[in-house]
Amino acid sequence: xxLILPEARGYxxxxxxxxxxxxxxxxxxxxxxxxxxxxxxxxxRILGSYVIIEGLVESDVSMxxxxxxxxxxxxxxNVRLSVFRH
Numbered sequence: 001x002x003l004i005l006p007e008a009r010g011y012x013x014x015x016x017x018x019x020x021x022x023x024x025x026x027x028x029x030x031x032x033x034x035x036x037x038x039x040x041x042x043x044x045r046i047l048g049s050y051v052i053i054e055g056l057v058e059s060d061v062s063m064x065x066x067x068x069x070x071x072x073x074x075x076x077x078n079v080r081l082s083v084f085r086h
Contacts, residue, residue: 020046030072031070034069041086051074053079054081056084057083067079
């Protein structure tokens with residue numbers, strides 16, 4: 001059984017007033033713009049007040065850079081990363 005919290009649904013609202021779908025799209029768009037196709041295997045999810053970024057990268061993309069980009073949008077301390085080099 002999987003519990004999907006109201007905050008995780010695409011139409012719920014984040015504290016800053018944006019929707020979770022908008023927040024996901026913004027982060028995904030900036031990451032793809034900054035890092036290109038190298039991040040095609042990444043997943044960006046919202047869980048409560050956290051942005052969860054999971055997946056694989058093919059090159060030595062700095063994990064700190066991914067977190068910094070996502071935190072610039074989602075807020076400092078609101079990003080959790082689980083990314084591995086493929």
